[in-house]
Amino acid sequence: AQSVTQLDSQVPVFEEAPVELRCNYSSSVSVYLFWYVQYPNQGLQLLLKYLSGSTLVESINGFEAEFNKSQTSFHLRKPSVHISDTAEYFCAVTRSQGNLIFGKGTKLSVKP
Amino acid sequence: EAGVAQSPRYKIIEKRQSVAFWCNPISGHATLYWYQQILGQGPKLLIQFQNNGVVDDSQLPKDRFSAERLKGVDSTLKIQPAKLEDSAVYLCASSLRPQGTEAFFGQGTRLTVV
Numbered sequence: 724a725q726s727v728t729q730l731d732s733q734v735p736v737f738e739e740a741p742v743e744l745r746c747n748y749s750s751s752v753s754v755y756l757f758w759y760v761q762y763p764n765q766g767l768q769l770l771l772k773y774l775s776g777s778t779l780v781e782s783i784n785g786f787e788a789e790f791n792k793s794q795t796s797f798h799l800r801k802p803s804v805h806i807s808d809t810a811e812y813f814c815a816v817t818r819s820q821g822n823l824i825f826g827k828g829t830k831l832s833v834k835p
Numbered sequence: 836e837a838g839v840a841q842s843p844r845y846k847i848i849e850k851r852q853s854v855a856f857w858c859n860p861i862s863g864h865a866t867l868y869w870y871q872q873i874l875g876q877g878p879k880l881l882i883q884f885q886n887n888g889v890v891d892d893s894q895l896p897k898d899r900f901s902a903e904r905l906k907g908v909d910s911t912l913k914i915q916p917a918k919l920e921d922s923a924v925y926l927c928a929s930s931l932r933p934q935g936t937e938a939f940f941g942q943g944t945r946l947t948v949v
Contacts, residue, residue, distance in 0.1 A: 727877070759940075766839075766926065767878070767940040813877050821866060821933030822891055825877030 725750045727814050729826035737834050738806055744799040744829045746788075746814030756797040757815040757823065758788055767813065773797065784808075809833045837861065839941035841927050847947045853915035856944045860908070860929030866890075868938065869902055869912050870926040878926055884910065885933065917948045 730745040748754065758770040771782040778790040788799045797814060811830045815823040840859040848854050860867050865886050870878035881900065883890040887907040895902070899918070904910040914921055924943040930936045 729877075764942075766942040767928075769937045769939075772937065815877075821930060821936075821938070822868060822880045822883050823870075823878070823938060825879070827875070827877050 725754065725816055725818060725824045727816050727824055727826035729814055729829050731829050732827065733830045733832065735832045735834060736804055739803045741802050742800065742804050742808075742831065744812050744814075744831065746797045746799065746826060748795050748797065748814070748816045750795070750816060750818065752818060754816045754818055756788075756790060757817070758782075758786070758797070758799050759813045759815060759825075761811045761813065761828075763810070770799075770812070804831070804833045806833050806835060839927055839929055839939050841925075841941035841944055843944055844942065845945050845947075847949060848917055850919055850948050851916040853913065854917055854946065855914075856912045856925050856927075856946075858910045858912070858927030858941060860910070860927070861939055864929035864931055864939075865907070866930045866933050866938075867904055867910050868928040868930075869910070870928065872924040872926055872943070874923070881912070881925075883933075890933070914946075917946075919948050922946055922948045 726749045728747045756773040759767040760770045771780045773790045781787045786801045811828045813828045814826045867884040869881045872878040881895045882892040882902045884904045902912045926943045928938040928940045930938045
């Protein structure tokens with residue numbers, strides 16, 4: 724069975740500092756990997772995804788994630804965060820059916 | 836393009852009552868999902884439809900939960916009777932097709948069972 728582990732439930736960071744949100748998954752077969760973001764009182768929005776090809780994927784707002792098959796990880800990084808990045812971030816995996824298996828989420832809190 | 840629409844946004848009911856949630860997916864999206872998100876946890880799939888057929892309902896508590904997507908468009912999720920542990924946000928999502936495409940989520944319905 725597939726599972727997703729987000730190692731940090733909360734990550735406080737100062738504005739303009741770098742951040743890494745960790746995600747590990749377990750699966751014996753090839754998977755698709757996603758990061759979703761949930762701003763307060765809003766639905767989940769796709770941030771970025773890995774389907775195939777380059778192991779480094781980027782979002783339009785400066786986040787990036789690298790698929791590491793040997794370490795079964797898909798960590799999310801941003802070199803300099805903004806106040807507006809404060810949100811909850813969910814890592815998710817799916818195999819072939821499309822139904823997403825989510826981690827428990829990491830709350831990113833950016834302080835001025 | 837319009838996003839995934841869900842209603843109501845909030846619902847408070849007493850235990851043992853029944854409740855229904857409605858979802859209208861993005862036009863043309865064949866795949867529809869219902870997820871349950873309990874406070875402090877990630878969303879968990881309850882049921883997945885492909886058009887009006889069920890693809891996966893293995894985690895749906897079928898003794899109290901039911902869902903339908905009669906015409907392959909909008910969908911209804913029902914709980915009868917509700918329990919305290921059903922308090923959660925119920926998220927509906929849709930995608931063009933199951934594999935490798937983005938799932939778009941609605942804002943969810945926050946259910947409180949008292």
